Amino acid sequence: MKKITKTILKIAVIGTMLASAYLLGTTRTETVIETQKVIEMVEVIPDGYIGLNEAIPLEDVACWFMDGYDYPCFELKDVATQYNADNTRSYADILETLPDHTAEFQENFIDMRMVDDFVATENGLHLYFEDGTGHYIEID
Structure with a gap:
């Protein structure tokens, strides 16, 4: 009987110690709250960026064609004078005035x-x- 009482007492002491450790751990510690800032991504255009209307004036484009990847390609009239004018016309306006060599290109592609x-x-x-x-x- 003495042995059973010791075993029950040991189990009760260990249970009390576990319960106390749990209560101390949950009441004495702070809840960690992490805050995250949402950062808005803004595209920054580099200083050396050259716009299309500044790089090659559209007046200097001689003809155009669609390559094998369906990408429009433009040929220049004279590469020596490609930087003389500033132009803001759209590609559609330019394409109307130029000869279309797409069929010839696709035939030889x-x-x-x-x-x-x-x-x-x-x-x-x-x-x-x-x-x-x-x-x-x-x-x-």
């Missing part, structure tokens, strides 16, 4: 992403495409 294999010869280059077709480029 080879999409190098579709080349599966090639053979270089003394007189030219054979390109073989993924769809089984080929193209020969003769070197002058």
Whole structure:
């Protein structure tokens, strides 16, 4: 009987110590509150940035075409005089006055992403495409 009483007393003391430790830990510590500031991202244009209407005056554009990636490309009339004028016309206004070479470009365009294999010869280059077709480029 004495042994059972000691065991019950040990369990009661350990339980009391655990309960006291829990209560001391929860009542004596501060709740940590973290605040986070929301920072608004603002795009800063660098000092060296040159706007399109300042870089190449649109009057100096000679023609345009759509490349193989459907991106408009512009050819200049004279690269020596590309910085003489400031112009604020839109691309649509410029394109109306210029010859469109898109059809000619697409006729001569080879999409190098579709080349599966090639053979270089003394007189030219054979390109073989993924769809089984080929193209020969003769070197002058």
